[in-house]
Amino acid sequence: MSLPTLLDVAKIDAGAPYNLINEAVTSLRPELKFIPADTMEGISMPLSVIVGLPTVAFRHHNEGTPSSKPRFEQRIFQCGIIDQQIPVDKAVADKSKNYGRFLEAQTMPHLEAALDWVCKQFWYGVSNDAKGFVGLIAQSNSAATHVVDAGASSAKSSVWFIETGMEKLEWLWGNGKTIAIGDWREESLYDSNNNAYPGLVNWLSGRPGLRLANKNKAVRIKNVGAHTDTTHDLDDALMRQAFELCTTIGMTPNLIVMTARSRTQLAANRTAYDPSGKPVPLPRDWEGIPIEVSTNLSNAETI
Numbered sequence: 625m626s627l628p629t630l631l632d633v634a635k636i637d638a639g640a641p642y643n644l645i646n647e648a649v650t651s652l653r654p655e656l657k658f659i660p661a662d663t664m665e666g667i668s669m670p671l672s673v674i675v676g677l678p679t680v681a682f683r684h685h686n687e688g689t690p691s692s693k694p695r696f697e698q699r700i701f702q703c704g705i706i707d708q709q710i711p712v713d714k715a716v717a718d719k720s721k722n723y724g725r726f727l728e729a730q731t732m733p734h735l736e737a738a739l740d741w742v743c744k745q746f747w748y749g750v751s752n753d754a755k756g757f758v759g760l761i762a763q764s765n766s767a768a769t770h771v772v773d774a775g776a777s778s779a780k781s782s783v784w785f786i787e788t789g790m791e792k793l794e795w796l797w798g799n800g801k802t803i804a805i806g807d808w809r810e811e812s813l814y815d816s817n818n819n820a821y822p823g824l825v826n827w828l829s830g831r832p833g834l835r836l837a838n839k840n841k842a843v844r845i846k847n848v849g850a851h852t853d854t855t856h857d858l859d860d861a862l863m864r865q866a867f868e869l870c871t872t873i874g875m876t877p878n879l880i881v882m883t884a885r886s887r888t889q890l891a892a893n894r895t896a897y898d899p900s901g902k903p904v905p906l907p908r909d910w911e912g913i914p915i916e917v918s919t920n921l922s923n924a925e926t927i
Contacts, residue, residue: 628660628661628662629656629657629658629659629660629661630656630661630795630797630802630803653739653740653743653918653919653920654879654881654916654917654918655742655743655746655747655881655918655920656739656742656743656795657916658788658879658914658916659746659788659793659794659795660788660789660790660793660794660795661794661795661796661797661802662790662794662795662796662797663796663797663798663799663800663801663802664703664796664797664798664800665798665799665800666798666799667702667703667705667798667799667831667833668700668701668702668703668798676694676695677694678692678693678694679692680692701796701833701835702757702758702833703757703796703797703798703831703832703833704742704745704753704755704756704757704831704832704833705755705831706738706741706742706756706803706828706829706830706831706832707827707828707829707830708734708737708738708827708828708829709825709826709827710730710731710734710805710825710826710827710828711813711823711824711825712727712730712808712823712824712825713813713821713822713823713824714810714821714822714823714824715821715822717824727808727824727826730826731805731826731828734828735803735805735828738803738828738830739803740919740920741753742803742830742832743918743920744920745757745759745832745834746759746760746834746920747759747760747761747782747918747920747921747922748761748922748925748927749761749762749763749834750762751926751927757832757833757834758834759834760784760793760834760836760842761782761844761927763834763835763836763839763842764836764839764842764844765839765840765842769869769872769873770839770840770842770843770844770869770873771843771844771845771846771869772843772844772845772846772862772865772866772869773845773846773847774845774846774847774848774849774856774857774858774862775847775849775855775856776847776848776849776850776853776856776857777847777849778849778850778853779849779850779853779923779924780846780847780848780849780923780924780925780926781848781882781883781885781886781921781922781923781924781925782844782845782846782848782882782921782925783844783845783848783858783862783863783866783880783881783882783886784842784843784844784845784880784881784882785842785843785844785845785866785867785869785870785875785877785879785880785913786841786842786843786877786878786879786880786881787841787842787875787876787877787878787879788841788878788879789841789878790837791837791838792836792837792838792841793834793835793836793837793838793841793842794834794835794837795832795833795834795835796833796834796835797830797831797832797833798831798832798833799831801830801831802830803828803829803830803832804828804829804830805826805827805828805829806826806827806829807826808824808825808826809824809825809826810822810823810824810825811823811824811825813825840873840874840875841875842875843866843869843870843873843875843877844866845858845862845863845865845866846925847925848862848886848889850885850923851885851888851889851892857886857889857893858882858886858887858889858890858893859889859890859893860890860893860894863890863910867910867911877913878913878914879913879914879916880909880910880913880914880915880916881915881916881917881918881921882915882916882917882918882921883917883918883919883921883922883923884917884919885923887906887907887915887917888906890907890910891903891904891905891906891907892904894907
C-alpha cells in the first residue's frame with residue numbers, strides 16, 4: 625500500500641503552495657519524496673511508547689504462570705517552527721512584465737532553502753539546528769543491535785536502512801498544514817540607514833516534525849570513510865551486516881538512503897570482482913531494496 629508523502633498532503637492542503645512543492649520535492653530530496661507524511665493538530669502531542677514486552681510462558685495442567693505487563697514510557701513529540709520573511713521592493717516588482725511569475729520567483733528559492741534545512745534536520749536534528757525538531761540519529765537506537773560501525777575517523781558519512789510507514793517512520797506536520805506561503809501584502813521596508821520604502825512582504829511558514837514511532841525501524845551504518853579510505857568505505861560486506869541487524873530486530877526495510885559518495889564506493893568495490901574489469905553501474909537497489917541518494921546526508925558527520 626502506498627502511503628501519502630508531503631506532496632500528496634500538499635495537494636489537499638489549501639494553504640500550501642502545491643505547485644512549488646511539486647517542483648521542490650521532485651529534486652534530490654528522498655526524505656520528502658519517499659517518507660510518509662501526515663498533519664496533526666497543534667505542534668506537540670503526548671506519546672505512550674512500549675519499551676518492554678510482557679513475558680509469557682507455557683504451563684502444565686493445574687499450574688499457573690507469572691503475571692506480567694508491558695513497560696511504557698511517556699514522551700512528548702514536538703514539531704519545529706520554521707518561519708521566513710520574503711521581502712520585495714515594490715518598485716522592482718512593478719517593473720516586471722509578469723507580476724505573478726516575478727513573485728513566484730522570489731518565493732521558490734526560500735522554499736528550496738527551507739526544505740533543504742528541514743531535510744538536514746531530518747537526519748541530524750539539534751546538531752543541525754538547536755531550535756529545530758529532534759532528528760533520526762537522536763531518535764534511533766544507537767546500540768550495536770542497530771548500528772554497524774565502518775570505523776572511519778574522518779570524512780564520515782552514514783547509510784540508513786529504514787522501514788517507513790505510519791507508526792514506523794513518518795513526517796508529522798503541525799497545525800494541520802504542511803509548509804505554507806501566505807498572501808503578499810504591502811508593507812514598509814527599511815534600508816541599512818533605517819529609511820523606509822514601499823515593499824511587498826510574504827511569509828513562509830511550517831511546523832515540521834519527524835516521528836520514529838518504533839526504534840526497530842531504523843538501522844545505521846556509521847563512520848563510512850572517503851574514497852581514499854579503502855578499509856572503511858562502503859562495500860557489500862557492510863551492507864550485509866546492516867541487513868543482518870534488520871533481520872535480527874524484525875525489520876523489513878523498504879528504503880536505503882546514502883550519499884552519492886557511498887553509492888559510488890559500493891559500485892567501485894564490486895568492480896574488483898567483475899571478471900571483465902569494467903566499471904559496475906551505480907546500484908539502484910540492494911537485494912531488491914531501493915537505494916536513494918540524499919544531498920542532505922553529510923560526508924563530514926560528527927555524530
